[in-house]
Amino acid sequence: MTTSAPTPTAPTPATTSALQDFFELDALYTSEERLIRDSVREFVRGEILPEIGEWWQEGRFPADLPQKFGALGMLGVTIPEEYGGAGASATAYGLLNREIEYGDSGMRSFVSVQSSLVMYPIFAYGREALKREWLPRLASAEAIGCFGLTEPDAGSDPGNMRTRCRRVGDEWVLNGVKRWITSGSTAHVAVVWARDESEGTVRGFLVETDAGGFSALDIKTKASMRASVTSELYLDDVIVPEASRLEVQGLRGPLSCLNQARYGIAWGVLGAGFACLEEAAAYVEDRPVFGMPLAGKQLVQASLADMFSDLTKGSLLAYHLGRLKEQGKDTPARVSMAKRDNVRAALRAARAARDLLGGNGITTEYGAIRHMLNLETVSTYEGTDTVHTLVLGREITGHNAF
């Protein structure tokens, strides 16, 4: 006695690239952008995907990874060649984020922080000597950087930061605590934001982490971003030379860095989302239920269709935002919309994929639950979903409702 699936010939599921490029954006990238995308994709397939489940399970970010990123030239790709970057476009940076987050959001976080939150402020606000000293070393990952803005009691409201700086002759003295700092304990330099005790304005500094009074402790209890270093920084009378002060004042400084990183996240999460869609699409084809593949069931298809639509629309948004950014039109509100909506799309896709994988979906043998849990962090950091919602609300109404 046998039963057969109702379809007599094997269905032909869409290929990986067909799923990821349903609206033919590929043709709109430059050949350099495509090559960068492909090179990073190969790297992620070869160096990250085979190991990431284990790293995540062990709560480990391998110490030799930054040098591998650096050797490929993945750090600070938009920084000009003369400072060790690749001089690539914003779209290329976006594609890079997308490919690496296809591997893991924690891997992408490292690249985001090094590129957008450390190299960018040094490039944009650092004095020439500071750029020459640090940018090439950060590009090769000879030096690792972190970004200290958030504090235990100042997250969405960075203006309430308690970290202080005061000028003493040709030096500055910094005191305070920073929390939720990616790469904090492994960093050689920290971009630290502190309020000037006498003038009240927010200032930025490049702090060498071997300076006296600087220490870092890792946050070990994460159920998300487990393959990423997250730390707390303590600054206790840390002395920083005036030459290491960034030439920008007020919250404009840190917020301009966040605008770069959030842009990268709007692209990056699509990688995690598509990884989940591809995994779920392959799984439901192989897994039988009631005598046929899960893929032949209407509710399963509805779930896949939602993921597919969400991520495809997110891809169009990211692409266009990239081209706007290349013209200097990446306004914070546009970046907020892309970050908020694409993270939502990826998180929904990851949750749906986790569900479609049934019992297998709760194990780290598959990527869905790892991406799902990682994306909870991505939804929270770099502007919470709520903050971006209020930015958009203000854009529409003109009222500040924070």
Add this chain to the structure above:
Amino acid sequence: MKIVTILKQVPDAEARVRSKDGTLDLSGATFVIDGMDEYGVEEALRIREGGADAEIVALAFGPKRTAEAIRTALAMGVDRAVHVLGDEPLDALATARVLAPLVRDEGADLVFVGGKQADWDSAALGPALAEALGWPHSDWTTSLTLGDGALEVIHDVDDGSETLTLPLPAVVTTQQGLNEPRYPTLPNIMKAKRKTLDTRALDEVAAAAGVSATSTTELRSAVIESRARRNVMIEGDAASAAAELVRRLRDEAKVL
């Protein structure tokens, strides 16, 4: 010295290629540099990095999209490239006839060709090019040492391997294991944009060299072999299901 690496652009191994009415539908496929050509590029780069004063030139025949494969080689570190532009495919013999005069004009000492051509799996281009040039050739090459005016190679044969010495100029076709090709670095991808890619029309190249750019073989039809899953579930208790499975494996699948 001058090293020429021959490149071919082929569908990505993961691409889904369909055949219909005797022709291939490549519209959904992504194209990449042939993996075995990459071994040749990598080996050329390693020869230079090993201290040889070498210029490395990539040479490719194919349609416009082939330029992307060439850009990959330039990004890996090749110095410049020549692209012979032709929209219709040529067989290995015709391709070799067209490329051989260009290799000679370059004054090449050493030519790398991918061991197989992943699209047609012919493994014929390297030998055909060596024949057209009248140069010695090592196929399925897994190891290579450059000496003074000569090359020592180890290459696979049916029952093991052989070590050969070839006088230069020579043609070497690659085998898996020759090396591990590098990823093009992102700064080098950007720098490759400034390297010279000289595009020449097939007809002009053939006319200038006085060779025929016509394939000897004619492609009549192409079919992709496909295996459809049947998704058959055998029901019943364990004993009768096992008996039915054995019967199907023996009588239908004929694997027992």
